[in-house]
Amino acid sequence: MKKLFFDLFPLVLFFIAFRYFDIYTATAVAMVASVGQILWLKIRKKIIETTHWINLGVIVVFGSATLFFQNDAFIKWKPTVLYWLFAGILLGSQLFLGRNLMRKLMGEQLVLPEAAWNKLNYSWAGFFILSGALNLFIAFSGYFTESQWVSFKVFGSLVLLIIFVILQSLWLGKYLKDTSDQ
Structure with missing residues (x-):
C-alpha cells in the first residue's frame, strides 16, 4: 500500500496543483515530483523500477512540450x-x-x-x-x-x-x- 501511494505521489500533486492553479503549474509540479521520486529512490539506495523510468521519460517529454508550447494537448496525450x-x-x-x-x-x-x-x-x-x-x-x-x-x-x-x-x-x-x- 505504501508503494502505491509513493507511485501515485506525482499524480496527487498534479491534481492538487491543478485545483489551486492551472494545467501548466500542475504539469510542472508533476514533472518535479517525478524527478523527486527518482532522486529519493537513488538517495535511499532503493531499486528504481523500469516503470518509474518510463513514467519519468514520458512526463518530462510531454510535460516539457506542454510548458514550452503552452499547449495542454501534450499533457493530455501523456497518459x-x-x-x-x-x-x-x-x-x-x-x-x-x-x-x-x-x-x-x-x-x-x-x-x-x-x-x-x-x-x-x-x-x-x-x-x-x-x-x-x-x-x-x-x-x-x-x-x-x-x-x-x-x-x-x-x-x-x-x-x-x-x-x-x-x-x-x-x-x-x-x-x-x-x-x-x-
Missing part, C-alpha cells in the same frame, strides 16, 4: 502514450520475444498454467489499450471539460484499474483452485 507503451511492451515481448512479462513480474507469487499466463498478459495489454483510448476520448471529444479530464485522470483511471484488478483476481481464482486440486 495514453504511457498506457500504449505498456501495452506495446507486454504484447511485443509476448509476440516477438516469446517472453511473458506478467509471469516475470508475478511468477513468484502465483502458480498458473501457461494458458492463464498468456491470457493474463493479453488482458493487461488490452486494459492499457482501452484505457489509452478512453483517455483520448475524455480529453479531446469535446464532451468533457479540462477539469473533468483531470478528475478522470486522477480518480477515474484509478477506479478502473481497481475494478480491473478485482475482476482479474476473481478470474485468477478459478485457475488457482484448479492448480491447488492437482
